[in-house]
Amino acid sequence: MTPILQLDSVDKAFGGLRVTSKVSFSVMPGEISAIIGPNGAGKTTLFNQITGHLPSDAGAIFFRGENIVGRSPQQIVARGVGRAFQIASLFPDETVLDNIRVACLSRLGQTRKFWRSVLDFQQATDDAYGILASLGLDGQAHRLAFELAHGDQKLLDIGIALALKPTLLLLDEPTAGMSPDERHQMRALIKKLWKEFDLTLVFIEHDMDMVFGIAQVVRVLQQGALLAEGTPEQIRANKQVITAYLGEDF
Numbered sequence: 001m002t003p004i005l006q007l008d009s010v011d012k013a014f015g016g017l018r019v020t021s022k023v024s025f026s027v028m029p030g031e032i033s034a035i036i037g038p039n040g041a042g043k044t045t046l047f048n049q050i051t052g053h054l055p056s057d058a059g060a061i062f063f064r065g066e067n068i069v070g071r072s073p074q075q076i077v078a079r080g081v082g083r084a085f086q087i088a089s090l091f092p093d094e095t096v097l098d099n100i101r102v103a104c105l106s107r108l109g110q111t112r113k114f115w116r117s118v119l120d121f122q123q124a125t126d127d128a129y130g131i132l133a134s135l136g137l138d139g140q141a142h143r144l145a146f147e148l149a150h151g152d153q154k155l156l157d158i159g160i161a162l163a164l165k166p167t168l169l170l171l172d173e174p175t176a177g178m179s180p181d182e183r184h185q186m187r188a189l190i191k192k193l194w195k196e197f198d199l200t201l202v203f204i205e206h207d208m209d210m211v212f213g214i215a216q217v218v219r220v221l222q223q224g225a226l227l228a229e230g231t232p233e234q235i236r237a238n239k240q241v242i243t244a245y246l247g248e249d250f
């Protein structure tokens with residue numbers, strides 16, 4: 001099987017600060033995997049490089065065999081790379097439904113002609129309700145996004161990413177700022193979405209229950225470099241990872 005995503009010696013520096021350094025790994029289609037590492041290790045930066053939000057200084061990033069370094073975020077999304085943010089990026093004054101519907105419309109707009117706009121609106125509305133149901137947010141469709149609880153705003157951000165029908169979905173700390181109960185629900189939901197939408201899924205997390213509970217592969221970044229890669233069991237037993245990040249309790 002060929003990888004769906006392949007990073008080949010990817011680098012990024014801000015001024016003199018090297019934030020990602022010679023990062024290479026391959027993600028297989030259908031895989032669910034985690035990226036972990038201390039604060040400031042370069043995890044979000046690496047996502048920004050994959051999605052084109054930050055230019056890479058060196059290296060190549062292949063998505064379905066094509067080097068996407070130098071492509072714009074819009075071009076990369078259109079190729080099937082979706083992304084939810086560490087801090088949810090919503091239209092706060094729009095309804096929950098409209099937040100998703102706009103994303104559905106923009107996807108339809110890429111492939112359809114203008115005269116279909118009325119049909120597209122109906123299609124986008126149907127698609128948006130389908131996604132809301134999958135997220136368990138259908139009861140809140142007509143509330144304004146800013147009125148939602150923090151956990152539901154994170155869900156909505158994932159919904160916006162799903163509206164673009166990604167093949168590869170990147171989630172940056174989906175459980176950040178959540179209560180233990182909400183985290184528990186988010187874990188189950190992400191696993192469900194991974195299956196239901198037939199995704200390849202890569203998530204960044206500090207919640208080790210989520211990492212070791214649902215990832216098939218775990219990659220550890222430390223000071224911008226890939227320190228280790230393996231199954232949850234291998235990573236848990238890795239002395240370097242224990243010293244750098246996990247501590248002795250794992």
Ligand SMILES: Nc1ncnc2c1ncn2[C@@H]1O[C@H](COP(=O)(O)OP(=O)(O)OP(=O)(O)O)[C@@H](O)[C@H]1O
Pocket residue numbers: 014019037038039040041042043044045046086
């Ligand atoms: N746009 C930027 N300009 C300058 N420095 C930046 C920029 N973005 C990130 N950095 C720096 O790069 C380093 C890595 O940041 P990054 O956000 O990628 O870390 P992270 O692993 O996602 O951390 P966290 O777990 O806290 O989210 C940090 O030292 C950060 O201050």
Ligand SMILES: [Mg+2]
Pocket residue numbers: 043044045086172
């Ligand atoms: Mg981050």
